[in-house]
Structures are given as structure tokens and as C-alpha cells.
Amino acid sequence: xxxxxxxxxxxxxxxxxxxxxxxxxxxxxxxxxxxxxxxxxxxxxxxxxxxxxxxxxxxxxxxxxxxxxxxxxxxxxxxxxxxxxxxxxxxxxxxxxxxxxxxxxxxxxxxxxxxxxxxxxxxxxxxxxxxxxxxxxxxxxxxxxxxxxxxxxxxxxxxxxxxxxxxxxxxxxxxxxxxxxxxxxxxxxxxxxxxxxxxxxxxxxxxxxxxxxxxxxxxxxxxxxxxxxxxxxxxxxxxxxxxxxxxxxxxxxxxxxxxxxxxxxxxxxxxxxxx
Amino acid sequence: xxxxxxxxxxxxxxxxxxxxxxxxxxxxxxxxxxxxxxxxxxxxxxxxxxxxxxxxxxxxxxxxxxxxxxxxxxxxxxxxxxxxxxxxxxxxxxxxxxxxxxxxxxxxxxxxxxxxxxxxxxxxxxxxxxxxxxxxxxxxxxxxxxxxxxxxxxxxxxxxxxxxxxxxxxxxxxxxxxxxxxxxxxxxxxxxxxxxxxxxxxxxxxxxxxxxxxxxxxxxxxxxxxxxxxxxxxxxxxxxxxxxxxxxxxxxxxxxxxxxxxxxxxxxxxxxxxxxxxxxxxxxxxxxxxxxxxxxxxxx
Numbered sequence: 001x002x003x004x005x006x007x008x009x010x011x012x013x014x015x016x017x018x019x020x021x022x023x024x025x026x027x028x029x030x031x032x033x034x035x036x037x038x039x040x041x042x043x044x045x046x047x048x049x050x051x052x053x054x055x056x057x058x059x060x061x062x063x064x065x066x067x068x069x070x071x072x073x074x075x076x077x078x079x080x081x082x083x084x085x086x087x088x089x090x091x092x093x094x095x096x097x098x099x100x101x102x103x104x105x106x107x108x109x110x111x112x113x114x115x116x117x118x119x120x121x122x123x124x125x126x127x128x129x130x131x132x133x134x135x136x137x138x139x140x141x142x143x144x145x146x147x148x149x150x151x152x153x154x155x156x157x158x159x160x161x162x163x164x165x166x167x168x169x170x171x172x173x174x175x176x177x178x179x180x181x182x183x184x185x186x187x188x189x190x191x192x193x194x195x196x197x198x199x200x201x202x203x204x205x206x207x208x209x210x211x212x213x214x215x216x217x218x219x220x221x222x223x224x225x226x227x228x229x230x231x232x233x234x235x236x237x238x239x240x241x242x243x244x245x246x247x248x249x250x251x252x253x254x255x256x257x258x259x260x261x262x263x264x265x266x267x268x269x270x271x272x273x274x275x
Numbered sequence: 276x277x278x279x280x281x282x283x284x285x286x287x288x289x290x291x292x293x294x295x296x297x298x299x300x301x302x303x304x305x306x307x308x309x310x311x312x313x314x315x316x317x318x319x320x321x322x323x324x325x326x327x328x329x330x331x332x333x334x335x336x337x338x339x340x341x342x343x344x345x346x347x348x349x350x351x352x353x354x355x356x357x358x359x360x361x362x363x364x365x366x367x368x369x370x371x372x373x374x375x376x377x378x379x380x381x382x383x384x385x386x387x388x389x390x391x392x393x394x395x396x397x398x399x400x401x402x403x404x405x406x407x408x409x410x411x412x413x414x415x416x417x418x419x420x421x422x423x424x425x426x427x428x429x430x431x432x433x434x435x436x437x438x439x440x441x442x443x444x445x446x447x448x449x450x451x452x453x454x455x456x457x458x459x460x461x462x463x464x465x466x467x468x469x470x471x472x473x474x475x476x477x478x479x480x481x482x483x484x485x486x487x488x489x490x491x492x493x494x495x496x497x498x499x500x501x502x503x504x505x506x507x508x509x510x511x512x513x514x515x516x517x518x519x520x521x522x523x524x525x526x527x528x529x530x531x532x533x534x535x536x537x538x539x540x541x542x543x544x545x546x547x548x549x550x551x552x553x554x555x556x557x558x559x560x561x562x563x564x565x566x567x568x569x570x571x572x573x574x575x
Contacts, residue, residue, distance in 0.1 A: 007380035014386045017372070021390055024404045024449065027415060031407060040413045043422075086300055089293030096290070105294060107562075112305035114558045116510040118535040119551035122544055123308030123315070126325055147304035150297065179289045201395070208397025210513045215539055226399045226513075233403055233517050240407050247400045258395050262388040270461050 025255075032056070032244035039241055052241075059245040063228060064220075069250070071138065072207055072224035078142035079149055079206035084199050086146075087153040092187065094154065095161035106158075113151030117211045120144070125215060137217040141224075144212045149202050156201075156269070160194025161187070197268035200261065204254050225250045309555070315548040322542060337549040344546075346525045346533075353440050354509075354529040354554075360441070361511075362504045364448035369455030369500075374485075376456075377463045387460065390453045398450065402517020405446035409433055409518075439519050439527035446514050451507060455500055462496030463489070498564060505561040509554060530554045 031039070033051040059065065090109070094102055124144050125134075133140040164187055172182040188195075210226040217223050229246055232239060258265070316337050318330040341347060376387040393401070408416050411431030420426045432442040466489065474484050490497075512531055515521055521528035521536065528536075530550055538547030 010375075010378055010380035011382055011386075014376070014380065014383060017375070018386050018389050021449075021452075022392070024401075024408060025392070027408060028404045042413065043418050044413065044415055082300075086297040090297030093290045093294045105298065108298065108306075109301065110562050111559070112301045112309075114506045114510075114562045115305060115309055115555065116512065116531045116551070116558070118510075118512050118531045119312060119555065120305065120308045121535065122538045122547060122551075123311035124304065126311070127307065143304055147301055150301060154297070179286070183289075204395040208399065208513075210397070210399050210516075211535070214516075215535075226397055229399055229403060230516055233399070233406070243403055244407065247403050251396055251400050254395055254397075255392055258392055259389070262391070263385070266384070266388045266391065266457070269457065270464070 028244050028247055032241055032248050034241055036241075055241050055245045056249065059242050060249060063232075063242075063246060065225065065228070065246070065249060067221055068223060068225040068228035071222055072209075072226070072250075075138060075142055075145065075209060075213070075224050076203050076206040078139070079145045079209070080199055080203045082142065082146035083150045083153050083202050084195065087150045088157060088188075088195055090150075091154045091157035092161050092183065092191075095158045096166075109151045109154050112147070117144075117148055120148075121211060121215045124212070128216065134216065137219070138222050140216050141209070141212045144216070145206055145209050148212075149206060153198050153202055156198045157191070157195055160191045160198070163194075164190045193264075194268055197265050200257075200265065204258065207254055312548045312555075313552055315545055316552045318545060320545040320548075325544060333545070337545045338553075341546050341549045341553075346528065349525050350528050350530060350533050353525075353527060354531075356440055357444060357447070357511075357529045358505060358508045360444040361447045361451065361508045362501065364444065365451040365455045365504055366500065368448065369452050370459050372452070372456045373459035373463055374489075376460060387456070390456060392453075393450055394453045394457075396450070398511070398513025399517050401446055401450050402514040405442070405449070405514075406433065406518050409442050409445070411435075433519050434523055436523055436526040439523060440529075443514050443518050443527055446518060447508065447511055450511075450514070451504065454507075455504065458500045458503070459493070459496060462493045462500075465496075466492045498567070502561040502564040506558055509558055509561075 030046070030048060032055060033048045033053060034045070035048075035050055035052050038045060038049055090105075094106055094109075121144075124140075128134050128140045128144075133143075168190070169182050169186050172186045173179070177185065208226055209224065210230070213224050213227050214230065217227065220228075229243070229250065232243060232246075317333055317335075319333045319336075320330060324330045372387075372390065376383050408414055409432035411417070411429055411434060414429075414432070416432070417426070417429045421429075430438055432438045432445075470488050470492075471484055474488055479487065509531060511529075512535065515527070515529070515532040519527040521532050525533075531554065534547045534550040534554065536547075537543045537550060
């Protein structure tokens, strides 16, 4: 708001702030490339003297990362599918009307989101045990995590639907479309971008799902990458270059996707969803 | 029958179907567990009766037992420190960044977007990275703080009882800062520019403009950010197993993690449920605030 600074000065400050903020990510990649003695050098080196990219291949094989990552992809896809299919319709109805029932519905949806996962995990565990779902632990985790992700999705997509002009839908109804027809041929295409952005975000957060998988899935061959990582973490962990290499392999795809889609995600959120 | 079918295609039935499917799903997988938890907190539960609904009634015994646990007050204190420390850090820094990126300069939107990568990072990975940064002997944070002359001796962030909760708070602030910034940026962008111009003509300085225009205009956004922050912080789980596991001696344990420990490490499901019900009351308060703040939203 003050106009005494030049834009270029502000740009420099912004880059410095971003560098400070993103330092942990830089440190993850750098640490993963350091060898044994350099790892614990004091003072630490901010650029590896002798980069050792071999650790990536070693961690990939030794920690059976392909299995873990595949499970993460499966779980995240399942969560996203359920959330999008059930959540989109719900968001649409909650956006279309404003009355007491919508307030009640919205309140329910929000209340059900605010339960911490650590609270829900015991009853879900017992419930899944009763209906035999524990024999299909990944499916169980998908269901549990979808229930966790859906409220946030509904809130965001509801805002997207609110920005779709109602007149267009009414015109379609006057032209003889049914409600179903108008929904699929007019409203959904107009809200497509917002839904897509929210679906991507849902996928990204489900990709890091941890507590349900940790509590419900026993067999290592069905666990996602987050549980695989927790296997060699803890207050006394020491194999830091492997941990960082594992982390890097785990998050680089999400980070790359995010950076590529960044503009669309941010503009999708700021133009509609977070108003 | 035919009428009901056509209402499904053309009338209220369509709306009810869409909302109903989602609500039934949520009720089954989120509502029922909540009720079950409340129920369980009033019952005697052991490994053998875990699967059955009908169990001996325990009244408030579980609540009394939880409060009498030696670590109860420590965990309560930690939870409050964790919640308020994290929220204060996320909000103040997020607001400062949002104000900064509201200035016009080349690349501001792109650089602001880069901050959001922390938002999509898995919590466990964030915990792992900070665990290494905060390590007492070889952690880079100690090295930087020493080089800047802020501290003389290494701080053992994760194992010193005085600092362990702050280790988790630092990681949590980093994790949640970007989302706060984004929400606040959106709120800032919605304030009409001419208000500031008018105030500037009237001779208001930057601080007065912030105090009399920015803050009042953003009241509902701030309410939403703070209540979402409270909810998000109480839900935080992933950082604890990665950083301190609640230790040393529960000095970094909070209600959410403690509840999970009671259930899944000590198999004392009744106490775990009791702690979670206590926590839920706090969360309930936050969501009432949030729903009230959406009441004033504008239709686009």
C-alpha cells in the first residue's frame, strides 16, 4: 500500500522469503545426496561435496518402494473417486438453495469433518471388523479416508457451483431439459474446472494418508508409502540420507504436479472456491 | 411410484438423492463412529467386548479415571500450548505474507503459489524433514541459530522437555502457514481498492488504514481462518509419530495423539474414547464459529 518501494525490491524480498520458506525442501534433497561422514559434518555443508545419487536406487529397492507407492496411488485414487462422485452432487444441492435445511446439511457436513481421524479410527476399526472389511484393508482405508476428505471437498465445490449463473440452468429447464439433463449438460460442464482442481487437491492429500492405514492395514505388502516411511522414523532414527531419499521419492511426483498445475490450482481456488 | 420416479428426474427427489447419498455415507463412516465413541466413553470396555455394543455401564468412571491419570494435566497444557502456539504462528506469519503478496510486483502470484507446496506435502514427510533439521547434534537449525548469535549451545529440540512441544509446533506452523496465507489473501483481494484511496486522501497512515479498513473488512475471513486453524491443529497427528512420539515423558503429547496411544498402544479403548470426546467438545465450539462466519458470505 505504500508506494515508496520499487517493484524490483519487492520481488527480491519475495524471492528471499520463498527461499527461507522452501529451505526444508532443499535440505531434504541435499541431505539425501550426502554420504555417511558428510552427513554428520559440523558445520554442515550446504552443497554436497561428493553427491551420491546411488542412495535413491538402493532405497527404492531395499524399502520395496514400488509396492508402497502403488498402494498409495490405489488408496488416493479410490478416495478421490468416492469423494468426487458423492461430494459433487451434495455440493451442488447445498449451493442451489438457501434455507434452514441447507444450513442444517452444511452444519452436519462440517461437523463430520471436524472429528480428528485419531478419534474416528477406533470405532471404524471395530465397525469394519464387524462387517468383515478388515479382510480388505485397503478398501476399508479408502472408505474411511473418503469420509474424511469429502466435507472439505463439498465446501470448496459448493463455492464453485455458487458462481455458476442460475439463469443458465433455468433456461435449460424451460427448453424442456429434465433436472438430471440440465445438471449433466449445463451445470457440470460449467463447474468442471473447479471440480477438477478440488479433485486434484483431494488426491494429493489422500496420497499422504497415514493414520488409518497405520491402524487398519497390517500386511506390509498392502501399506501405503506413508506407513513405509514411518517404519524407519522415530526419536532415535539415524539413517538420515535414506530417510530423506525415501521422502524425496515419495513427494517429488506430488510437488512436480503441484508446481506444473500451480497457477490453475491457485486461481481456481481464489476465483471461486475460497470466496 | 411413477410420481416418485419422475420427481427423481425432475423435482425435489433429485436434490434429495444427491444430498442423501453423501449424507448417508458420511453418517455411516463419520457420524456413527462419533456416537459410538460417546457411547464407549460411558462403558467398561476390554479387548473381549470391543466388538459388542452392549457392555457394562460405567457412568463417569472413565472420565474420572482419565482426569486422574498422572499425565492428564500435562497433556491438557501441551494441547493448549500446541493449539495456540501453532495458530498464532500460522495466523500472524500467514497474515504478514498475505499483506506482503498483496503488493503489486512482478511474479507475486507465482511466488505466492510456490509457498503452497507445504500444503500438499504429506504430514509424515514434513515431520521427517523437520526431525532432521531440528536434530540436536547435527541439525541445521542449531547451526544457523549459532551462526546468527542467537544461541550459544545446541538446543536438543526433540529430547529436551522444555522444547519438545515447540519442535512439533515449528513443524506445524510450517505445514499450515501457506493455507492461512491463501485464505487471507483471498479476503484481502475482496476489499475494494477505493476505500484505501479515500483513507489515504484523508491522511490515514498505513497502520491506521490496516486498523480501520483491513481488519474490520476481513472479520468474517479471519473468523473462518481461525476456526479452521483450530480444527486443523486439533486434527494434527502425523507430525507426532515422525518427530517425538509425544515424548520425552509426555512433554510433547497432545490430546489427539494421547487418545490414539491409549487405544492402539495400551488397548485401553474406553479411555481413548473418553479423551476424544473431551476433545470433540472443543472442536464443536470451533465449528459453530465457522458456520456462523459463512452466514454472511456473498453469492457470486
